[in-house]
Amino acid sequence: MSESYTVVTPTHVTLIITSTINSFSSQRRFAKTLTIADLKLKLVMLTGATQSMTLELYKGKNLICNMNDDTALLGSFPVEDDMIIHVTDTNVKCGEFESGDIEERYKLSDNDYAKKKDNFRTFKEQNLKNLTQTKDQAMAKDQEKKDKEEEEKAATMKIGDRCQVEVVNQPKKLGTIQYVGPTDFHPGYWIGVKYDEPVGKNDGSVKGKRYFECFMKYGGFVRPSSVTVGYFPEADELDEF
CATH class of the missing domain: 2.30.30.190 (CAP Gly-rich-like domain)
Known part of the structure; x- marks a missing residue:
């Protein structure tokens, strides 16, 4: 009797995060079902990068691929434990979040913060807007399909039936x-x-x-x-x- 085999892959992966913003690296565990857009949201908080960041996947010193399709899943890339995701953001100076003026930066007023185009709030709002638009488009397409089915069935009926x-x-x-x-x-x-x-x-x-x-x-x-x-x-x- 022949045996059947299934391929089982881990649902999470442990990655090393480096960036052009900080001199230090960090290790984090992520679900492979995360979209790159959701991953970037986490990296904003982790590294201080803005929504214009770009991501590169490395194995050791070897570049594997770019990871900038926001709709793609993390697991769709050849990610393995201890690989490196390198964050590049030319809008933030290296060491900016390691300097001693952190307290002053956090005194930024809401109005001044809102004027900054590449901030976390803007990124989150844009991401939510995109998700809402995608959901609305899917619902509209589903309703259009249902309406077509109802019209087709109505065509099979007549007064007096x-x-x-x-x-x-x-x-x-x-x-x-x-x-x-x-x-x-x-x-x-x-x-x-x-x-x-x-x-x-x-x-x-x-x-x-x-x-x-x-x-x-x-x-x-x-x-x-x-x-x-x-x-x-x-x-x-x-x-x-």
Whole structure:
């Protein structure tokens, strides 16, 4: 019987941090799931560098690669324990954070600090803005996909079709489709249904606009994904058998 093997790599890596800013180095352990942008945030605090820093990966004295793609994961680079990440920042003088005027620097007012373009606050705000934009774009793309699917399903339905409506946390309802298409009360495609029983919310009109006719509480609007068209006879039809 053959044996199966899996490749297991450590989830964290211990690296030596050097920089053009400080004469000393430090050793830190990082998760490989960190993005380079998040790693830079940590290095800002560790070295005093600004958001314009560049990173180089060394093994001993040998340069392995540059690490300046902010969206890449640390683990996507060939990092190993005891390798060196060298931080370069031409905006900060060597030894600036080792001089004796640290106390004076920390007396900087909020207004003066805000005027500095390459500060930690600006870097963090920009990073948060980028993450928010990425999240919003992903949500918009996902909503666009859902809207397209709803439109395609709505195209398979027509007025007069018998249907079953199934909404999460609600009992199944039977009815007849009376409206298919967009509405004024909410974006996207909707299906107007006249229910067999008074289990709806309206009489076929919403916010003063009428889409179809029925008795009050017999009408309702649902997304196409909640509607199944098929053979769903009314109760009086069943009584004929």
